[in-house]
Amino acid sequence: MSSQQARADVIVIGAGIVGSACAHELARRGLDVLVLDDRRGGATAVGMGHLVAMDDNPAELALSGWSLELWRQLAPSLDAGSAYRACGTLWLAADAEELAAAEAKQATLAGHGIACELLGAAALRAAEPALREGLVGALRVGGDGILYAPNAARGLLEQGGARIVRRQARVTQLCGNHLCLDDGRWLKADAVILANGIHAAELCPGLPLRPKKGHLLITDRYPARIQHQLVELGYVTSAHASEGTSVAFNAQPRPTGQIFLGSSRQFDTLDPRVEGPVLARMLRRALDYLPGLAGMNAIRSWTGFRAASPDGLPLLGAHPEQPGLWLAVGHEGLGVTTAPASARLLAAQLFGETAPLDPAPYRPQRFTLAATAVPTCEARP
Numbered sequence: 001m002s003s004q005q006a007r008a009d010v011i012v013i014g015a016g017i018v019g020s021a022c023a024h025e026l027a028r029r030g031l032d033v034l035v036l037d038d039r040r041g042g043a044t045a046v047g048m049g050h051l052v053a054m055d056d057n058p059a060e061l062a063l064s065g066w067s068l069e070l071w072r073q074l075a076p077s078l079d080a081g082s083a084y085r086a087c088g089t090l091w092l093a094a095d096a097e098e099l100a101a102a103e104a105k106q107a108t109l110a111g112h113g114i115a116c117e118l119l120g121a122a123a124l125r126a127a128e129p130a131l132r133e134g135l136v137g138a139l140r141v142g143g144d145g146i147l148y149a150p151n152a153a154r155g156l157l158e159q160g161g162a163r164i165v166r167r168q169a170r171v172t173q174l175c176g177n178h179l180c181l182d183d184g185r186w187l188k189a190d191a192v193i194l195a196n197g198i199h200a201a202e203l204c205p206g207l208p209l210r211p212k213k214g215h216l217l218i219t220d221r222y223p224a225r226i227q228h229q230l231v232e233l234g235y236v237t238s239a240h241a242s243e244g245t246s247v248a249f250n251a252q253p254r255p256t257g258q259i260f261l262g263s264s265r266q267f268d269t270l271d272p273r274v275e276g277p278v279l280a281r282m283l284r285r286a287l288d289y290l291p292g293l294a295g296m297n298a299i300r301s302w303t304g305f306r307a308a309s310p311d312g313l314p315l316l317g318a319h320p321e322q323p324g325l326w327l328a329v330g331h332e333g334l335g336v337t338t339a340p341a342s343a344r345l346l347a348a349q350l351f352g353e354t355a356p357l358d359p360a361p362y363r364p365q366r367f368t369l370a371a372t373a374v375p376t377c378e379a380r381p
C-alpha cells in the first residue's frame with residue numbers, strides 16, 4: 001500500500017511491539033495494513049525487553065516458548081538497534097527451598113522441550129562472579145534473550161515494506177471494523193485489530209485490564225560485570241501478586257555495558273511518577289544480590305504500566321460482540337516476549353486456519369466482557 005488514502009485490508013490500532021508484530025505477520029501473508037498510533041507511547045517504550053520462557057501455567061509456557069522460537073528466527077533480520085542478544089537467563093536460588101523451585105522449573109521447561117541446566121553454587125559463582133556469595137545455585141535457560149523493543153517494533157513495521165503504512169493519528173471511537181480519528185474522519189477495513197495496550201479499554205469499554213505499575217533503573221556503563229539476565233526465583237511470587245506493592249531482583253546486561261534493573265509491581269495507580277520508597281525497596285533487593293552496584297552510578301529511573309488481565313494471559317481473538325474487531329491486548333509483563341506468537345495466533349484465527357497452538361486459553365470470550373456496552377457510534381457513516 002503506497003498511499004495513505006489507499007484502502008487497507010486491516011487497520012491496527014497501536015504501534016507497540018504487539019501491534020507491530022501483528023502488522024508484520026499480516027503483511028507477510030500479503031495483506032495491506034494501516035497502523036495508527038498517536039505516539040502517546042506505551043509499555044513497549046519503557047519496558048525491560050527480557051525474552052523469557054515463563055511457566056506460571058501451561059498456556060503461558062506454550063505461548064512464550066513458541067514466541068521465543070519465533071524471535072530466534074527473526075533475530076537475523078533485526079537491525080543492530082534492536083540489540084537482540086541470546087544472553088540466557090539465570091534463575092537464582094538463595095536457599096534450599098528456592099533450589100527445589102529451580103529443579104521443578106527445570107522439569108517443567110524440559111518437559112516443554114526448552115533446554116535448561118541446573119548450576120550448583122560453584123558453577124554459578126564461576127558464571128557470574130559479581131553475585132553475592134552464599135547463593136546455592138541457579139537454573140540457566142540458555143535460549144532466553146534480550147531485545148530493545150522500541151527499535152524491534154519499528155523494524156518489524158519496516159520489514160512490511162509497502163504493505164504497511166504507518167500514520168500518526170489518535171483513534172477516538174471504535175465500532176467493530178469502523179473507527180473514528182481525532183480529526184473526525186471515519187475509516188473502515190475488513191478487520192480492525194485493537195493493540196493499544198493499557199489504553200484499550202478507552203476504546204472498548206468492558207475489557208478486563210488493570211494497570212500494573214513498574215519501576216526501572218539503568219546504570220552508567222560498567223562493561224562485562226554480568227553476562228546473563230539475572231532473576232531471583234522469588235520473582236515469580238512477586239509477579240503473581242494481585243494487590244499491593246512487590247519487588248524482586250531482576251538485572252539485565254545491556255549491550256552498552258549498562259546494567260538495567262527491574263522490577264516492581266503496583267496495582268491501582270496510574271501515577272507515572274517515580275516513587276522514592278518503591279525504588280529504594282527495589283534497589284535494596286538488587287544490592288543484596290549484586291553488592292557491586294553500591295559503587296555504580298544510576299543515570300535514569302522511570303516507570304511504566306503493564307496491561308494485566310485477570311488470569312495474566314493476553315486476549316487474542318475476535319471480539320465476541322463486535323464483528324470485525326479483533327483484540328490483541330492484555331500482555332502484562334510478557335508482551336515483548338509473546339508478541340510474535342500472539343501475532344501468529346491472531347492471524348491464524350483471522351484467516352480461519354488451525355493455529356499451531358490451541359487458541360482457547362487466550363480467547364477474549366473466556367471473560368464476560370462486562371456486558372460490553374457495544375458502542376452505538378451514531379455518527380458513523
Ligand SMILES: Cc1cc2nc3c(=O)[nH]c(=O)nc-3n(C[C@H](O)[C@H](O)[C@H](O)COP(=O)(O)OP(=O)(O)OC[C@H]3O[C@@H](n4cnc5c(N)ncnc54)[C@H](O)[C@@H]3O)c2cc1C
Binds near residue numbers: 048
Ligand atoms: C516496567 C515494565 C517492564 C516490562 N518488562 C518486560 C520484559 O522484560 N519482557 C517482556 O516480554 N515484557 C515486558 N514488559 C511488558 C511489555 O513491555 C508489554 O507487554 C508490551 O510492550 C505491550 O505492548 P503493546 O504493543 O501491547 O502495547 P504498548 O507498547 O503499550 O503500545 C500501545 C500503543 O498504542 C498507542 N495508542 C494508545 N492509544 C491509542 C489511540 N487511541 N489511538 C492511537 N494509538 C494509540 C500508544 O501510543 C502505543 O504506542 C514490561 C512492561 C513494563 C511496564
